[in-house]
Amino acid sequence: MSTIVSAASRRARRPRYLSTAFGILVVVIMLFPVYWMVNASLQRGGSAIGSTLIPINLSWSGYEAALREQGQNLVTSIIVSAGTVAFTLLISVPAAYILAKFVRRGTSIFILALLVAQMVPGIVLANALYSVYSSLGILNSIPGLILADASRCIPFSIILLRAFMLALPSELLEAARIDGASHFRAFRSIALPLSQNAIITAGLFSFLFTWGDFIFAVTLTTTADVRPITLGIYNYLAAQQQEWGPVMATSVIAALPAMIILMAAQRYITAGSLSGALK
């Protein structure tokens, strides 16, 4: 009996290692561009003719140029992204709580409106916002970008957070009320701590959406004063830059938040945490 089992498991094991080998091959192919970006950013010069498959002659000159030319844009991106996360959560968390726990009538209509809003193409919003921003004088401004970038984050966050908050135990919230806590107190001391994970997920995705934003950056800014890093990369590309070192270094810097989040906070961005927002 035991020999049969071990023979069967041996037969099963070999294909499993073949699977691992194939899986590694897929990852190597899919991540080659990312590797090439990092590799090229660490080499001097920048034509592929001069660059090697691994960075033998390490050089930080690409990064020096990137920080010199894109440093200010990097700061702009950080401020805009952090601001958008704060603004998004400030609006979405209370709204999601109300939609999950208080309002019955009208909730489905509002959720439907948010689902539709999520699908409105960015170019449509940008087209209309440009003229509004121009008359309000908030083109080329950080608050202007934050308000526009939040359009990609708020519907998504409210839907995701509401799906999570539906499962908060109502008895706990009622018990707090009976003990004399105000509605706001129950929200702050019970609902908020219990929703922490979902709030982190919404915040991380809002950060990534905004950090990678291009459409609002390219349409709602016209000068170099307020220019996110994605637009810095685009300007390199539009200028037909033939020196790729700084371009790749800037791209690596722009890619860092996604890499860090994937390593350090993976459990918040897995498909499972997204399923609420897709329903």
Next chain:
Amino acid sequence: MSSLSGASISRRRGNANVRSERRFVWLMLAPALLYVAGFFAYPIVKNVVMGFQDYSITTFYTGEAPWVGLANYAQVFASRVFSVAVVNTAVFTVVSISLQFAIGLALAVFFHRKFPLSVALRSLLLLPWLLPLLASTAVWRWILDQDSGILNQALGFFHLTSSAIPWLSSPSFAMISLIAVKVWVAVPFNLAILYGGLQGIPGELYEAASIDGASPGQAFRFITLPLLRPVIGVVIVLGIIYTLESLDIILGLTGGGPANSTDTLSTLSYLESFERYSFGTGAAISNIIIVVSMIFTFIYLRIDRRPAQ
């Protein structure tokens, strides 16, 4: 007497409760309602109106945008570039959705059979989806560069091609390159969502099927596909909507060229509004995009998300 007043006090307290709850609800919800009104409802209405106006750079100085009826639409429909862009948009969407879905599904099924390192490898594959599109576009732009790109160098090194292929600079290759990059970006999203769907299928079904003598192919066809159908619908419709509005990759890789070979409705709308400052025609094109997206949004909302029993 005393009991009467007691009842009225508690009723009054009840009313105060209801009022305080109502105030709380509105305070918490009002910012979100205001935002949706200001940043979705208003821009959409504004865009529809702009589509009927001669809204150009002079509008910003004079404040006047003369009503021109359907002239913007007439101008858009009459232009040769528009019909080219419609065909490009259709080709770009249909081909990249088919490829990204097929590859995503194959990888999801592959990773669903657990093997050593499968979890780590699967999460590494998320990376292309999380990176800023402009960063990915920049590296692809260089990989595909005709003279200094690694792709042509590799092909030349292995003697697979006799001359360097103009991946981005020839009208016949530009769309192929664009689709390849789009698929690279979108496969991780398809993989992640479809994998999530596969995990929702009870394993006993496959055990029962294999006891009944079903082949893996039959199990895939008669268990996996039907039970995955709602998730497949979501992934495809979302993919179509994302592809319709994609602008970053196209502007970064080809700028719509060469010779309009990669211009889509999105790039056309962008060019009209933000390079020619003809906001009226730009709005007309983006209204067409809205109509198409809304059709697919409607399909998305109608997808029955309950798995078939």
